[in-house]
Amino acid sequence: MNRQAILEVSGITKKFGGITALNNVSFSIHTGEILGIIGPNGSGKTTIVNCITGFIKMTSGKIYFKGKNITGKPAHKIADMGVTRTFQIMRPYYSLPAYKNVVIPLFSPRAKRTGGWRGGGKLGDRNTVGIDILEEIGFERDSFVPYKMASTLPTGYLKRLELARCLALKPEIIICDEVFSGLSMSEIASMVPLIERLQMDGITVIMIEHRLRELFRVANRIMVMNFGEKIAEGTADEVMADKTVKEAYFGSKEVEEVMDYA
Amino acid sequence: MEKRRKERIDRGIMVRSDSIYALMSWRELAYLAAPRMLLIIGMLLLPLVPESWNWQGTVTLVCVYAMLAISFDFLAHYIGLVSLGGAFFVGVGGYLAGILNTTYGIPPLYTIPVAALGGGVICTLLLLPCLALRGVYFAIVTLMYPLLLVRLIEALDILGGTDGLLGIDGFSNPWVEQYLVIIMVLLFLFGIRRMVNMDIGLVFRGVKDNDQAVRASGINIFYYKGLAIFIASSLGCLAGACIIYIFMWAGISLFVLDYSILPIAATVIGGAGTLVGPVLGCLILIPISELLRDFGTLRIVFYSLILVGFIVFKSEGIMVWAQRKYHQIERWTKI
Structure with a gap:
């Protein structure tokens, strides 16, 4: 691929006191690509998201978005440029109805500029646009679901609500932090086409996942993390064939046994 | 024994969207307008009670506290900032109005709005470092x-x-x-109620519910918190400016903790979070507090007992309870 990189992460390091959560991680992603980031628990996946989106300050390293240095910018500025994220632990506004959850991002400066999801041009009534976005993301428009309090919605809808908040900003990049986790097989099956739709709409997606089978279906490229370091990168098959990846997931002793057996 | 449970049903007028009412008749219009009119007319009639009740001073005091209570309720339940700053706001607003009036001889009509806005700016600037x-x-x-x-x-x-x-x-x-203070209370009450129901009010409530999600939406929470503090502290300073003209004196007792508590x-x-509730609360508490003056030092005992009673038996608050009774039909059904 010879396209221009939309996001370039170069050598980011994050230390929490004496613990190095990220150690000199570099990668880049092209426009319209879906990059999957996998790795065992505590390998620094979510820390990468927090660093890119400005929710935590990194110790060293640089991040470029469309060639512009966004290192150290505050979170709302980065979101304003079009780099949005979902939260692993869902963060809806529990005391508001679902569609009002989308009205808040539609009130942001970026949504006012861009006119909201697919609407184009001037932003109409935010409530209507909010319900449009929810319908897009799988809320049944003519049911009570979009009007229900976020506190009463099941996990599947809350995960969608996280995506809806990103979509309201007409994003260029969506970083999905474990959108499949906690969902049933059928719910995941209905989420996968949604992610594919994002790609068709020209949105670049970074997915952090534990559900490898579903991830491999949608992702163009996979990056593997372990103990804060990037240990492999490539297509799903390449990565799975990698010995260090197997060691990270199954432990070195077991891998040797499996290798011997093979 | 057959089992029964209480069933609560919304009245038909509550359509599923909270911002649009489907008004079909004068009766429904009256249903919506009645409680609001009751409050407005009730407040406007307050000064008309016979002078023998010795009530005049209490009305202004009620209104001044009502402004502070609206300010507290707005900050605590719509932005999520629990403020004990009533005394701070009253003090700053009061002293500012006092200086303008005594040193520069500006009449109350002008100093009150100036003290409210200027005091709001001062309080906001002082509180800016604490916004996180x-x-x-x-x-x-x-x-x-x-x-x-004070020190x-x-x-x-x-x-x-x-x-x-x-x-x-x-x-x-x-x-x-x-009438000046009564009209100001009504204006701010309905104004702030309108504001919290607009889209900007949603952002405020979003900051209270989940400020990280608001940041992720590309909205600067620092700005909105600052704006909210400016609104609340302006209201508090307005109350302070009114107080000094009522007492015709400004001193360090403006910083007394009563204005916070x-x-x-x-x-x-x-009823927390209703904005009307705090006004009603003041209408109940302040007159009681004045009536209990006859008991001397025992006043605080009775006062505390009344408060404890409310908190134990009606912890949701009068207004929340009343709204539920008004908007819902309750009936017993067999199960």
Whole structure:
């Protein structure tokens, strides 16, 4: 691929006191690509998201978005440029109805500029646009679901609500932090086409996942993390064939046994 | 024994969207307007009770506390900043209006709005460094500022020192005084209610619910928190400016803790998060507090008992309870 990189992460390091959560991680992603980031628990996946989106300050390293240095910018500025994220632990506004959850991002400066999801041009009534976005993301428009309090919605809808908040900003990049986790097989099956739709709409997606089978279906490229370091990168098959990846997931002793057996 | 349970059903007029009402008849219009009109007319009639009740001073006091209570309720339940800053706001607004009136001789009509806006700016600037704090930590900071300012005035003997500012004008007559504060309470009550139901109010509620999600939406929470504090502190400073013209004196007792605590008690009694509730709470608490003066030092005992009673038996607050009764039909059904 010879396209221009939309996001370039170069050598980011994050230390929490004496613990190095990220150690000199570099990668880049092209426009319209879906990059999957996998790795065992505590390998620094979510820390990468927090660093890119400005929710935590990194110790060293640089991040470029469309060639512009966004290192150290505050979170709302980065979101304003079009780099949005979902939260692993869902963060809806529990005391508001679902569609009002989308009205808040539609009130942001970026949504006012861009006119909201697919609407184009001037932003109409935010409530209507909010319900449009929810319908897009799988809320049944003519049911009570979009009007229900976020506190009463099941996990599947809350995960969608996280995506809806990103979509309201007409994003260029969506970083999905474990959108499949906690969902049933059928719910995941209905989420996968949604992610594919994002790609068709020209949105670049970074997915952090534990559900490898579903991830491999949608992702163009996979990056593997372990103990804060990037240990492999490539297509799903390449990565799975990698010995260090197997060691990270199954432990070195077991891998040797499996290798011997093979 | 057959089992029964209580069933609550919304009245038909509550359509599924909370912002649009489907008004089909005059009766439904009256249903919506009645409680609001009741409050407005009730407030406007307050000064008309016979003079023998010795009530006039209480009305203005109720209104001043009502402004502080609205300010507290707005900050605590729509932005998530629990503020004990009533005394701080009253002090800053009061002293500002007092200085403008005594030193520069500007009449109350002009000093009150100037003190409200100027005081709001001063309070907001002083609280800006604490915007990252939430919950009890923010409360502690707002509690410290009045103590700090009192000691500063005492120690440096500035602004009249412990004697306070003397020779402040009063209102021309008690009717002007009472109706001025009553109309201001009503204006701010309905104004802030309107604001929290608009999209900007949603952002405020979003900051309370989940400020990280608001940041992820590309919205600067620092700006919105600052704006909210400016609105609330302006309202508090307005109350302070009114107080000095009522007492015709401004002194360090403007920083007394009553201005912080009583509005909170009124909010608890009236119903937190309703904005109307705190006003009702003040209408109940302040007159009771005045009536209990006859009991001398036992006053606080009775006062506390009444408060405890409310908190134990009606912890949701009068207004929340009343709204539920008004908008829902309750009936027993077999199960």
